[in-house]
Amino acid sequence: MKPRPSIYIEGLEPFIDSELVYKPNSVFSEMETYAKEKNIPIVSAATGAVLSQLVSFLKPKTILELGTGLGYSTLWMVLGSKSSKITTVDRHEEQAKALESYAKKMKLESQMDVTRVTGSVLEYLEEDRLWKDIDFFFVDCDKITYPTIFRTLWPKIKPGACIVYDNVLWHGRVLQPDPKKPSDMAVMELWNEVKSQVSEYTLFPMGDGLLFFRK
Template sequence: MSFFEEKNPEMDRYLENHASSEPEILKKLRRETFRKTTQPHMISGYQQGRLLTMVSKMLNPEKILEIGTFTGYATLCLAEGLSDHGRITTLDVNEDLAYLPRKYFTESKFSHQIDFKIQDAKEFLRNSGEFFDLIFVDADKENYAEYFRLIRPRTKSGSVVMFDNVLWYGKVLEENPRQKSTQAIKELNDLIAKDEDFENLILPLRDGVNFLRRK
């Protein structure tokens, strides 16, 4: 039985029915993502979206960085917690899909606080001199370990970092994985666990979120 076959749809419905509702704009975006994209499962979705919003609201960050925009669902969730003068920079390389997040960013009340860039995240991180209060990574898994190495210098004490899909359908349990993405995720989880500058916990939400805080 695979990692996802063990999930209980009835439990998911129960969890959603007993949590705060998502804003109407996110409901619309979620529906359009499933209608117009070939891999709608890549969207953060309801439960994870509410987690991102709660973390952002608790931090009330000035600067957020998101690596991997997709259709912008997680971006809008994170933006809910921004300070009044805060800003979220969200990066992606998929120009063909960029029209969709741009549409919803424009409609959002946070439009003036969202900086959407079509840019390689590694290039951005190497050239950026900014420090971020909150960073969320949900992008190409093969670069996860490299993203972490580049993110470290862009964090400060109290910064929170979240990596999505760190259980990778349960493939992280494979001792000698052949898939490069699995290798990279295992390397990431090992790097984080050994890094004394961070405290972390892997949350088994959906496909796993590695939740880090810089000491």
């Protein structure tokens, strides 16, 4: 598997995720192992724990997740707020349907309200009736879509709605972005949009960087 650079000194991030993060269910470790074997990107355990804590405090009625992956972050949010209705969107059907099997292993299938949508994130967002009343957005999809997603959501979401982006430190490449890499430029463009339009925001520098702000 191609290694993903960490924003931490060598060895620290794996130590944090394996030794310091409380995992409420052992299936999370199973998902992490599978993701590593199959080279499937998922949030770090520390990121999942903070995401779970955020929704446990905020108790959003509705959550829209853009980028399902294996359902790893979805299940962290489920455990943080089982009363939330979650819609998660991803174009990779075979990969994303693992969410159901892992939820079953966790014995969560009867305790959660999660709807999976297979398709393009940007195409889904074209219908603003589907998301303009959402309380909490978690964005963890193709990085080149990040600025477009911000420009689509920010003018139309309701006051009080929250947006969280993952990978905003982009493996440390925000320090020296490569102008030849569209993903680098997209992450930097997102930062420029947020800093120019959002009055308050919080960076959680765990995993690959988690950015939180509220309308």
